[in-house]
Amino acid sequence: MKIFKQTMLVKSGVRFIAMSGLLLMGTSVQAQFGRPAPQQLDPVVEQIVKEANENSQLEKLAFELLDVVGPRLVGTPGMTKANEWAVKTFESWGIAAENQQFGEWKGWERGISHIDMTYPRVKTLAGTQLAWSPSTKGKAVEGEVIILPDFKDSSAFQAWLPQVKGKYVMVSMYQPTGRPDHNWNEFARPETFEKMKAERDELLKAYNDNIRATGLSANSLPGKLEDAGALGVLSSFWSREFGANKIFGARTQKVPSVDISLEDYGILYRLAKNGVTPKVRIETSSKDLGNVPSFNTIAQIKGSEKPDEYVILSAHLDSWEGGSGATDNGTGTIAMMEVARVLKKILPNPKRTILIGLWGSEEQGLNGSRAFVLDNPAVVEKTQAVFNLDNGTGRVANIDGSGFVHAYDFIGRWLNEVPREITKDIKTTFPGSPGGGGSDHASFVAAGVPAFMLSSLSWGYFTNTWHTNLDTYDKLVFDDLRYNVILAAVMTYMAAQEDELVDRERRVLPEGNGQGWPSIRQPRRTGVGY
Template sequence: MKRTNLTYILSKRVLGYALFFTFFALDHGFAQNRSQQGSQVLEPIVQKIVAEANHNSQLESLAFELLDVVGPRLVGTPGMTRANEWALAKFESWGITAQNQKFGEWRGWERGISHIDMITPRVKSLAGTQLAWSPSTKGKSIQAEVISLPDVKDSLSFHKWLPSVKGKFVMISMPQPTGRPDHNWEEYGTKESIDRMKVSRDSLAVLWNNRIKASGVSANSIPAMLEDAGAVGILTSNWSKEFGANKIFGARSYKAPSLDISLEDYGMLYRLTEKGISTKISVETASKDLGNVPSFNTIAEIKGSQFPNEYVILSAHLDSWEGGSGATDNGTGTIAMMEVARILKKILPNPKRTILIGLWGSEEQGLNGSRSFVLDNPEIIENTQAVFNLDNGTGRVERINGSGFVHAYDFVSRWMSAVPAYVTKDIKTEFPGSPGGGGSDHSSFVAAGVPAFMLSSLSWGYFSNTWHTNLDTYDKLVFDDLKYNVILTAVMAYKASEEGKLVNREQRVLPAGSDGKPGIWPPIRQPRRTGVGY
């Protein structure tokens, strides 16, 4: 018993010492972190920005209102109109002057209900959606057989086959041999099975591309040919290489409805038809063609007190595709820039320069809203200090490129140095960088010689999971990361607005291209001010 008690006592002491040194080490580490953070003295205004962003964030309520209540914001639809009106009212509720500026018009379209069901050889509701600007069935159910594109040897054979599509739904996408994304195969598959899968997929892609090529027309032209030949509908499946995700764009048919079907259900339909089993589906859609409708940018401003005719622009596109609710493309950019505006109006109601907030329309069809703004407002473009653009997803900013401006390092680094270190510590910068060629709205300003910067975000699986897919919805947002972006953008916009003079816009000499010719600065491009769809 004595020996046992002694062992017990000694073990307790050893445990106590271990815990003491463990907590000492942890506390020492925390103290070091506090010390490192404390070495950066934040300006009083920056401290207020950080506090407001962290303790009074409106991001979640903005996201709910925009994504769940307003919903998707396809140009030319009532959803886009609701979004413009919502943003206008929200800015005005914060005491920020705003207006919806017309820049063009687009073919109007309103989504109605969609029902897609397989009725033979058995009954099953199919996962799918009507593509944007698709013609409708006028609220009536169309029941017809499903067929797929044939394997023909040449265009003559294809044209001989065309009459057989009359009264049928035609599948025009390649069926996928697997619905598992590559990362799932790599996690669980053997090397042999992975290799076989990839060979099978690659071989099928070659065969399908040859099938399209043999028709003598491009893949984009096939829907119109099929509907002209009497097809009652076009079926596609544009898989995004992730579980449950399909890319959802616009229809290329004008008379027959176009529908995108999930990988799983599309594959089932294809296998049934290829095995010679008669397969029929029932489709009912009730979309409406609204004729041409106006397209707008929502422009808000916080007027400058010292240089009111010089500008800092917060940039994001308000429009989206129709697959989900446009959460990460670009609801996140929109609500972040609106939150920045709200905070600056509260903390810095009288900035030296005017802070403009541009929520652009029709970005998805070719940066049409921002390109129009650049051309329509030369006096603003001439006197813009900087443009900060958020577009690519919910992640915290990880990279800033100098967009090809020689002195970008000087002023961007100066502005970033005022941002809390915990926000900027993982951001990679590239100076002077290169001008963007057209991937997002900052490119419209860069082409005009304005220092405009894409605040590029961490992926969070953006391109495969949410970019233009049916899964781009509220639940994919990461609000902690968005708060980082709000703080970063608000502080940089504040510092840019307070500069003593406009920054130097000198452009770098671009390296020669692969053809050996000198690099050329991207030109200003004309927007499409009238559009009809895709």
């Protein structure tokens, strides 16, 4: 293994530490060494900052994408509308754009749905169809609700299975509390909090043991229930935050699958558990559209001196269906579109081509970006850098070197030109480690392209908005997004104008046990559900 001596770069209010084989987190220079010298901004950078702050289009883009287009599940009309909207928007700015097909997916269109409890009292339930769920074809189908009993083994499950015919079956764990842990931690006595957690852990263990006893997994159970004649499957995937449920895809092919809020799921469960058999009536009118094409939206500002070399702005356009895909990844999409708009106005003839990739089907396994990497070897070979945004609404707080030995050098040069107001709190890890998945930069890293996740502050991302029904416009923090636009725009400007392509030398990583540099993976170019 080649050894590199430790290097420290003090640039733009960020402390960079790099050492081969180690992941070292920097802290801000201001915190470590006091106030830095006044910064003289490049005139182009000054124009970028002025345009991004004074003529921002972020609010307009967010409204159009999140409120008008809405959620962008692969295979749905919403995703098609988003692709078409993105192309039209780019073209209105004088940026060439097109939708490039990379595969197809099961087509599905959400319709109007009603989920009501009709016994022992009438109550409209808070819930939604899961993605790609079969429908009741617009008919209201009423039935009793039952829960899974305790099973000794798979034989006991098989003996019980005929009882599901003509009934709705609840398949999720019952939650003993609808209060998130931070609420308990703030107000409960320590012993009360610990008692609740112990009870919850016990319930979770019992639930998992019971699923295993059936001989099935939680994912395969719904299919077995529908084959046995169940009217539908009721679930509740609580996100451990007030009012938030994760909304993923259906595991049924013939009967509806609906997710119900923790609160209403609890009502049904307690009624059924205590012998007061509830009834629900479900009516859905979603449509199966057959296989439909899947696209990436690709736009570019053509380079003037090195048109066949690229800097790529990366974000995925698709989303899940729970909310409107605001922080995952509407924020990344509109920020990178805004970066393109600003650069087209301020830097209409960059040295290298600036390519904007709004990827499709990221949520099903980075399919759009993986397909792009395989389908465009010439672009991959001469890409200077990829900057990826995909983790919420907060300002960028961390940049990892993705395992490239010299990342501390060129990232340092580019960040040095960003206003210190933006970079002063950014932490870096160099050379870092290559990401094997998680977001679209990983598709490029696997191919040896310097690709970097611009990681944002959480703002409660994983519990509040990530794949939940609460991922909506009102969660956006536009001041932070403007910071991200300036950061990405300046780094893209610097990368595009640099004289030569950067050094792509990779860290030498230990082999075995799933380690080593990640390999290029094939995308799913056709699929159903997950």
